[in-house]
Amino acid sequence: MNAPLQLKVNPENLVHSLKWSFTNRTTYLGELMQNARRAGASYVAFDYCADTNTLTVTDDGCGIDSLETLLTVAESGWDVELIAKEHAFGVGFLSALFACRHLGLSSKGGCFSVDTDHILGFQPVEVLPVTDWNGLTEIRLIDIVNGPLENTLADLATGFPIPVHFNGVSLPRPNAIDSIGAAEFVASPVGAIRLINLIDSYRHYRDCLVYLQGLPVYRGHYYRIGDTRYLGNIVHLDSAQFMARLPDRDKLVDEADVIKLIREAIAAAVERQLMALKTALSADDFLTYYPVLRECGLIHLLNDVDRLPKALVSRIQRPPVCDTDLFGDFLEMVDQPITQSAVKSGQVQLVTIDDDLQSDGALRYLLAWKKGWVLVDNQFDAGHWVQPYLRHLSREEVQCEILEESHRAQFQGIWVWVTAVFCRAYRIRIGDDSVEIDEHGAYTGNEQDDIVLIPCQEKWGDVLEQVSRFCENDDDYQGSCHDQDVEQFSHFIVANTADDPADALKRLMPDLRGCKVLHGTQFVVEIDPEGQLASVTLTNHPSGAVEAGS
Template sequence: MTTTTTLATAPAQIPEQSVVAGVNEKKLFSTMKHLFATSFSLVGELMQNARRSGATQILFNFDPEAKTLEVIDDGCGISDFGKLLALCDSGWDEKVTLADSPYGMGLFSLHFACSRATFRSNGLKLQTSLDDIVNKRQLVAVIDNDPVRLGTVLQLEGLSKDLLGKSIGPHFGRSTANASSRMEACIIELAMGFPIDVQFNGVSVPRPHALENLQTVLTPVGQVHIAHIMARDHDKNVRGDELDVVAGRALYLQGLPIQVKNEIYAQTVVHLDSQRFAAIMPDRKALYNAADQLEELRVTLRTLVQQFLVEQKASLPAETFVAKYWTACLRHDVPTLLNDIPLLPRQIISTIETLAADSESRLGYLPRETEFISWKQILNGEFKVWRDVPSYLGNSEGEQAGALWRVMQLENVVEVDTNGLDAGHWIFEATPSAVDFKVAITHSGIIASDSTYFDDSAVDVHLVKSVQVVVTSTTDPSFEIATAVDRGWILEEVGHDSSGEVTQFKCFVTESGSSWDFPGTLLSSYRDEHEVYREEWEDDARKSWRSVVAGLKGASLADQLAAALPDVRMSLGNHNLGQMALIYGAADGSDPSVQNVSPQMEIVDLNAPEFWLALANLLATAAGGSPEDLKKAFLTAAGSLVPGAGLMANSSTETRIQGSTS
């Protein structure tokens, strides 16, 4: 069978179409309000117009009750009222156009912020409304009966609800903290770096970032002020943020804030060059192509700081330079400035205060009087300094972080933070790296053993007389530190999962001495699912640990009970007065020949008649009535009431049971 496909044929002739771009003006004008970030966009536009007109000041008279805003400037005024309503035709002369690149759109924002606007300038007056704009009515600038001869007066009536709100607190830092309205807060924010006087209801607004109030240097990106550098206030130490040119900086374009929320106490203030930097139209709230423009700014600021640091190193004593500018050298990518200075500042040196998983709890600092550690002090052994010390426990097999921290604590070894230093810094030749360490842990022999858990980590606990830890280096055969641990405890990592993370540990506890810290602080943070520290969890773990250690060290049952009872919640009443109970340390099993038993506690109620009957029968048949005979009779009578305890008053059981009455 043959299938035939037939293609439809095109018409004999298709007429050509002529296309030209067009704009639905009515639709555009009615929806333009969505182009502007907020209703307050008009404030910045009016300030810009005043500056461009050559004004020396701009006044805002705001009456929220009457819903009016009057704006007055002393600039050149309006020469062509027709330009006010011409979209994308700014009306500015060539000089202003070249300097600012005005879009000719911003003034339209005011028609969405009020019901009527009245422009008065050069003896003429023009009234407009949004309805006039949308319907393209022919408007006439009429003779002003009360003519404005200098500058421009703009009167806005029927302000929108957004412009009448109360202040909601500071927006760009603390500058607007005392603003009574959102309008005042907006003007305060916009005026911080503005070049001419700005007044709100008759009071000049502070302009701390205006160029006239700053010491600046001209750079490829514009005028830059970095407080510490330009003010030359070098008598004080530099805080970490004072040479941070990224966080807390203030950026301005044509006098108005852009891109970031400018804080009044910003350490870095930049007035961007409007020939190199452009803003997103129409209301210029953000930089165009911001990522690239901000990177250019970052490189320029970094270069400025780097040049300053080079100058400071050449002029300051080494101690002063390190104390002030160590962090700045690392932050601004000039670590090589530190290579030939034989000093380390105290802020990069840490001591081991206690053994804990949390570095904030574990690490301490040098005494305040020790400001530096020198190359010479390290070389002659006055300070033992290690680098690349493990930052947390159980990171990988063989690392033995817990043991290393204990050695550092006992041997007074400090850790140096080399993060950010140049590879040619002398510290890398003068100190060993823990990455190259091998840790060997030996002990004098196990006396007793038990086991416990901390979170999900299993710990085998062994009582020993002493432990020795030997630390060697795989890259330096001459390096060896042998540390004896004869008081307290030390943790050894012995088991790990498939990812290499350590999950099984041995803890060696010495027969003599004690330590206020315990393995739980290494193996748990005692924080819940919301990262809230739970003190009661740690307290419970400490009590459990003390009980394990006490048992290993042979504490009597009475001593262990005396230590544990204060933490036991019991409800006691008058009916308990005079009552007695006997607690046995009993073997789990009845064969007295078994030596490795699991001790457990058995409780006998001494108010039970059966106990006294059994004791009376034993005493009646006991020979001699000596204290030893009485003890045997007492224990045998109690044992007869413990099912399966297998207690007998003979020499073998005497070594396996203890009694305590309460």
Template structure:
């Protein structure tokens, strides 16, 4: 049996909408946080000068003194705005925000001008007819009341949740807001703030914070972007910036807008630094803002100033020569003038980390300026003063070796120990400086007064873990080595080598005993007799 095919006939199709499914799916486009923002936005757009919110256990009422709503139908007209054309054009206004309330409350009542309605939200969402009735009293503004409302988390009290959200929402909101009679703080709405006008709106610069850490507000409410890292720079976007609909908590063109915002923040940040530079003495600006200039890619602002921070150079008192613990990094305070640096010179070490210890010891002894700052502009004058020093330029003058150990079992197994009576370091043709210890060509030279030589052994960080016990062991090894080398008689040598367990711990089996130790010709223990 063959299938019978009918000849196609001409017909038309048109866009159709499953209205009930669309309304049901819109639930996922809103949340309670955006609901509060929509209610505040309605009042602001209605030109309200104050907004009063009342909350009890399960209801919320918001009363504004704005111009009111001419037609209450506009509140529940999906995808249709009740705002006038200028406002729709200036702010891309979309609807009047009441739709978001329908998913989070059981009843909605609205009273504006001389009319009101009161209905179950389920009936409104189902498209049931809602009666709008006239009222005897003409109300200034609008009152919207939600009953049967719950916070996002059942364990939260409605009042506490609303208070927390209003604190976040109202930070830059232009209209005063009260919650149960208490005004909500609006720190970014203060008229005393120094906003800077840019191509991406008004920006409030905080020079103590990074220029790449900013947050945005659109039409008075916070907008979430990928750049919301902290509380530093604040951006009030132009009112016509496009936000995602229907829940306007994100930018529509975030990738492009974020680049434009960052460029505007960078410009405002630089201008703020330039204003500080013009207002302060050179030394003050350098002391307070040099670090900010380096961290914000504005290092060139320092090029024409005759001071630099003391923190650009090694602080020998706080950080002596040797391996440095990164968690102890401290910068010196104050500034140093160009004249002083020209007289005394600026140094940089031309060597890797380990070999550079020789040069560090010399520079510390000479109390020289060792430049350690990074990020300086190539045009800064300090570069012209820098002299390079290499470890092989440092001469070590030591008298006869008193004691030597080729395998001291230190954290750095490649270092040997040599005890000398006196030790000096110098550059060729220059006078020397006395030092207690120096590491050169794989040998750690020590004198009897070397008390902190572990800095010349290791940084004691292995696999990002600080080996404090290992440093203590090395310090003990060095003290023992020095004590042995300085001892002239066998009993003093043995006393220096005596372990703590025998020196400080009671051993009952040795009470009253006299022990005789016999060593061979090489100094190796041969016998122990009573």
């Protein structure tokens, strides 16, 4: 019968393998900072000598009683309460052994100076007594591994609870709970949170820089290493609830789940702050926080505010276009706040339009424009007071009556092909509301045979901007095609609306001032039945009539 098996550990192989488990070569810096803090130090100092490539770390904490415990893997030496609260496992000091060729240490429990290979080879280390301890623990690392020493320390110090010095200079700690802004931190279920200035930096409200035991363990999108002006939320996690991943401890265990909890806590803190602001501020001032309310999912706080955010209401100032980035915005912000009383009394008609111009056409927008209705981006909560007064035009049937149609013609441009209906005017009707338009063209949508209505006063070709974005499938804007089609369509309108052929030709002629050979000449121009130029005859040539090309 085989003997029972049990787990065994090869200590030497394990320790040497741990060297490659540390992701960052500078992990030891944070570990030495933590040891100083746990020892109750009032500061921790790092002094680097480039000539000898030596880093000396000093703190004024309680000191190390047992150097044997310090050199015992998985034996932290801290008291039971601290181990339970901070999950001190006793592997961090290994990072210092891997970070240098020679290590010297002096503290309450004695001193030694030895090559790190000697320690890692499980060889005995001679410890000399310290008879007159000066209250300082000093660790000297000789021949340290290369790494961004100063920048790393500056990053680690930003939220650390005790001062951190580098070569005699105190490093900035703008995010530390014991810093000048400590009063700005508020308690939450995950730990202490300092919110950004909501009115200035709302775009980053979800972003956060997270510390655990004073060291950064999660950096938001907008954070840059060493950035002391970071504008995101600052979070110091409760170390009794959350753990960092061994051995580097610069990443959270179950990070995605923890960040979700953090963001929920931030949103709750934002809501409490906004509720207080709502009580203290006027309605107009509170509405300046609309971007934060939207981003935080707190739009319901506007339900009983008696006016609407300017960001959600606008007026149509000109015929619509299907791409405002390319062709300019056809909406303008309202001058005065839209109040609940003005809406309820009927002084202001609020509408929403969800039409896509390229498929649904521009008729509803044109009706709302001519009626002077206020267009609402309905991002309001379902319980907001505005909902019963909001007319959803896209849910209502739109009708269009062509008045005194003269003829139809096919326009075939480089990019856009449409049927143009020439008429005196057209009438748009939705329910009991109607408007007659005779000066602006209208696209009726691709479900209506790609028809463009051209009333008698329409003179330009920019109605095509209701029809197409002039973009390839990959959103590559074809600007030259746009310009040529719009110019050609304006000529097309002239040719189809001029009072007589001579007037049409005159309006279609380009500016010829730069062509002096034509000055003072007379021509007979013949256009064939297909609309093509058949011939041009010069009638006032000294030798008589001359046809083009002779």
